[in-house]
Amino acid sequence: MxxxxxxxxxxxxxxxxxxxxxxxxxxxxxxxxxxxxxxxxxxxxxxxxxxxxxxxxxxxxxxxxxxxxxxxxxxxxxxxxxxxxxxxxxxxxxxxxxxxxxxxxxxxxxxxxxxxxxxxxxxxxxxxxxxxxxxxxxxxxxxxxxxxxxxxxxxxTEKTYPVEDLDEASLTEKQGLIECMDEVLDHLDYPAHKKKNASTVFRRVLGRAFISGREAHTLRGMFRRIKERVE
Amino acid sequence: MxxxxxxxxxxxxxxxxxxxxxxxxxxxxxxxxxxxxxxxxxxxxxxxxxxxxxxxxxxxxxxxxxxxxxxxxxxxxxxxxxxxxxxxxxxxxxxxxxxxxxxxxxxxxxxxxxxxxxxxxxxxxxxxxxxxxxxxxxxxxxxxxxxxxxxxxxxxTEKTYPVEDLDEASLTEKQGLIECMDEVLDHLDYPAHKKKNASTVFRRVLGRAFISGREAHTLRGMFRRIKERVE
Structure with a gap:
């Protein structure tokens, strides 16, 4: 007590x-x-x-x-x-x-x-x-x-991630999002080193932001739409 | 300040x-x-x-x-x-x-x-x-x-006093990046509420990740290229 x-x-x-x-x-x-x-x-x-x-x-x-x-x-x-x-x-x-x-x-x-x-x-x-x-x-x-x-x-100190069970995106969800962006880059005729830089930056930003599953879903929807347009 | x-x-x-x-x-x-x-x-x-x-x-x-x-x-x-x-x-x-x-x-x-x-x-x-x-x-x-x-x-954590000189992206750089993405979205024939969601998520992800000027520049280059393709 x-x-x-x-x-x-x-x-x-x-x-x-x-x-x-x-x-x-x-x-x-x-x-x-x-x-x-x-x-x-x-x-x-x-x-x-x-x-x-x-x-x-x-x-x-x-x-x-x-x-x-x-x-x-x-x-x-x-x-x-x-x-x-x-x-x-x-x-x-x-x-x-x-x-x-x-x-x-x-x-x-x-x-x-x-x-x-x-x-x-x-x-x-x-x-x-x-x-x-x-x-x-x-x-x-x-x-x-x-x-x-x-x-x-x-x-x-009693709790480890206490703000409302925020559902951080799973590794698979983040990976899916990054692949989606990479596919867009593949269609852009973008120099290889720039493509690699952009991909690395994007991965890092997602990592530091503790992106949620819902947010990953939203961004992925956007990249999917972009991909349809650039294919 | x-x-x-x-x-x-x-x-x-x-x-x-x-x-x-x-x-x-x-x-x-x-x-x-x-x-x-x-x-x-x-x-x-x-x-x-x-x-x-x-x-x-x-x-x-x-x-x-x-x-x-x-x-x-x-x-x-x-x-x-x-x-x-x-x-x-x-x-x-x-x-x-x-x-x-x-x-x-x-x-x-x-x-x-x-x-x-x-x-x-x-x-x-x-x-x-x-x-x-x-x-x-x-x-x-x-x-x-x-x-x-x-x-x-x-x-x-001594954050009320400036300590180190990390090159965080300036407001203008971040704003430029967000606008660049918004312009891409404008060309996508994307429903307005989805566009708004994607835009909010993107701003937040940038905010939480404390993106650097260099990173903002890299991502902006990518969105500019995407824009050229979807226009």
Whole structure:
């Protein structure tokens, strides 16, 4: 079980934003530590994730929550990674975390206050601290945007090609398309080296583009029509 | 130069959230297309990135902006990646984009409306479409959270700073190649909807493949020869 813990939220709307981004990435259990009073905006900003706000748990302190729930692995977050001399704030990146996190057991992903983040004392309760690489000009992310990035990295490592089962063209489909173009070139009275170049470029472009079966079909239809005309 | 384009924002605060997350990841030029009236909240939510809101540019339509600024590479975003049968919505993931994006030239990262995202017509203006992998239970992210994730991926791979000098085909070269293919199609007695599909697929394949100037030249030579034969 992964708990998402928001320590002392100050803005009701941010509770909703956090709930929404949790559901976007398959997380459901929200824990609020000593929160501001919830308002309509907490539910409104959650959009289609209102049930996450309704089903939240509340505790008085982070230490209390970690103890009562017997959390196996506590992940703190900070926008203020301290460098090597500030031990509680030595941090890993979100992709380091995603690669190494063992999701067996109970995990807490702990987000800090909007203004001040987590305290050193709270970070000392954590097994690891994660910090998002940012530009020096403005290193402090809004808390729910930081959460979205961390959730995204964790979600991403669970799946290999996650955008809607995109049906990449099979080798046969791509080969068929390339042959179709080669046949057109054969009818063009095109110098051999130019023909070879064009064929190579076309193959490479298809390879880099991760062309789908449907797209290969569309382009093949076009080349077939061209072939009829140049034969 | 990377432009961040927000098409028809409806909520003043989201303009501020977008500005903040831009600055967090080293992006500075905001473009608003036909926005709602800005309010104090647009500046308040930007926190220490107010100057990005003040320095925004505004245009009436996405097409107008892309044309006037002579954008070399337009990146659309969608929370509704269409699967293989919806050509304008076939998408890559943010890390695919980050790995392949050539940051020489002018790039537009285009975010959609809060409610409805970008239309098919707007997505057809784009060279590549990116979609964030999400959980099926609630696949639609808040627009500024989606933006943060994409900016983060680009920043992580150092793409918000120009690094190397790959010779990607210029807009004119790509446009010339696409027009060349369209002219061939015009001579083919090809049904209009098939012609449009083939044209969209071809543009997208070129976009996703990050075709070089040399490759564009080679393919254009081929289409020119085909054209001579089918005329």
């Amino acid at each position: 992964i708990y998402v813990v928001f320590v002392e939220p100050e803005t009701p709307g941010n509770i909703g934003f956090l709930a929404r981004t949790m559901k976007n990435f398959g997380l459901y259990q929200m824990v609020l530590i000593n929160p501001c009073p919830l308002e309509n905006d907490s539910y409104y900003k959650a959009m289609h994730a209102r049930e996450i706000v309704s089903n939240r748990q509340e505790y008085d302190s982070l230490a209390e929550f970690l103890k009562i729930k017997e959390i196996d692995f506590a992940v703190g977050t900070t926008g203020n990674a301290g460098g090597s001399y500030n031990l509680p704030r030595i941090a890993v990146t979100p992709d380091n975390l995603a690669q190494s996190l063992n999701v067996n057991g109970d995990i807490a992903l702990i987000m800090g206050r909007e203004g001040d983040g987590l305290t050193n004392k709270e970070l000392e309760l954590c097994d690891v601290v994660v910090s998002i690489p940012t530009h020096d000009a403005y290193p402090v992310l809004n808390v729910t945007h930081a959460a979205a990035i961390i959730f995204y990295e964790l979600f991403k | 990377i432009y961040v384009v927000f098409v028809e924002p409806e909520t003043p605060g989201n303009i501020g959230f977008l500005a903040r997350t831009m600055k967090n990841f080293g992006l500075y030029q905001m473009v608003l297309i036909n926005p709602c009236p800005l309010e104090n909240d647009s500046y308040y939510k930007a926190m220490h990135a107010r100057e990005i809101v003040s320095n925004r540019q505004e245009y009436d339509s996405l097409a107008e902006f892309l044309k006037i600024k002579e954008i070399d590479f337009a990146v659309g975003t969608t929370g509704n990646a269409g699967g293989s049968y919806n050509l304008p919505r076939i998408a890559v993931t943010p890390d695919n984009l980050a790995q392949s994006l050539n940051v020489n030239g002018d790039i537009a990262l285009i975010m959609g409306r809060e409610g409805d995202g970008l239309t098919n017509k707007e997505l057809e203006l784009c060279d590549v479409v990116v979609s964030i992998p999400t959980h099926d239970a609630y696949p639609v992210l808040n627009v500024t959270h989606a933006a943060a994730i994409i900016f983060y991926e680009l920043f992580k």
